[in-house]
Amino acid sequence: xxxxxxxxxxxxxxxxxxxxxxxxxxxxxxxxxxxxxxxxxxxxxxxxxxxxxxxxxxxxxxxxxxxxxxxxxxxxxxxxxxxxxxxxxxxxxxxxxxxxxxxxxxxxxxxxxxxxxxxxxxxxxxxxxxxxxxxxxxxxxxxxxxxxxxxxxxxxxxxxxxxxxxxxxx
Numbered sequence: 001x002x003x004x005x006x007x008x009x010x011x012x013x014x015x016x017x018x019x020x021x022x023x024x025x026x027x028x029x030x031x032x033x034x035x036x037x038x039x040x041x042x043x044x045x046x047x048x049x050x051x052x053x054x055x056x057x058x059x060x061x062x063x064x065x066x067x068x069x070x071x072x073x074x075x076x077x078x079x080x081x082x083x084x085x086x087x088x089x090x091x092x093x094x095x096x097x098x099x100x101x102x103x104x105x106x107x108x109x110x111x112x113x114x115x116x117x118x119x120x121x122x123x124x125x126x127x128x129x130x131x132x133x134x135x136x137x138x139x140x141x142x143x144x145x146x147x148x149x150x151x152x153x154x155x156x157x158x159x160x161x162x163x164x165x166x167x168x169x170x
Contacts, residue, residue, distance in 0.1 A: 041112045045140030054099060062095075063088055066142050073146040075130075076159040091145065093165040097158065098128070113137075123161070128154040 046065070053061045063084070070087040071080050074094075081090055098121055107118030117132040128149060135144035149155050 042136040042138055042140040043110045043112060043115050046134070046136035046142060047108075047110070047115055049140060050134070050142070051105075054095065054103075057095065057099070059088075059092055062092060065140075066091075067137055070142055071144045073144075074162075075147055075149045075155050076162060087142075087145065089166065089169060090162075093162055093169060094147065097161045097165050098123070123154075123157065126151075126154050126157055128158070130154075 049061065049065045052058075053065060066084045066087055068084050069082070070084050071082050072087040072090045073080050074090060077090075081087060098119075100121065100123070102123075103119060103121040105117050105119050107116075109116045114133070114135040117134065119130050119132065121128050129151075130147060130149035133144075133146040133148070134142055137143050149158060
């Protein structure tokens with residue numbers, strides 16, 4: 001007996017153990033395309049909290065959203081910044097620098113444990129485009145936050161503004 005599941009092209013023959021193993025591998029490869037069980041996955045919980053923080057600017061909410069081992073990657077710092085304290089410092093500074101009235105998220109792509117959020121803003125006449133690539137743990141806390149920005153003149157300006165903001169926090 002052959003089975004076909006959700007158009008993945010994976011076939012199963014219970015009489016043939018080798019085929020069953022290959023079917024399991026095939027189903028694993030295609031599992032991201034299969035319907036997910038109903039319920040709230042960590043990304044939705046985390047994104048609700050992130051958007052809430054961006055709207056309220058509540059630093060306590062940001063702190064609570066960060067996993068103790070969170071990692072932050074910036075377009076203006078060469079190495080990943082590890083730990084809740086430094087991640088909090090960078091994200092709260094970035095929110096002050098970028099999060100003005102012109103800041104808006106214009107795209108969102110999600111997976112079970114992560115999201116890519118496209119944003120745009122204007123600072124000092126320079127249009128900034130970027131993405132936040134965010135990973136979440138099972139509770140919806142941020143475990144990894146990577147920012148990518150364009151164009152180069154925006155990165156140079158952000159480097160200067162972030163340095164000023166980080167110095168003001170020290």
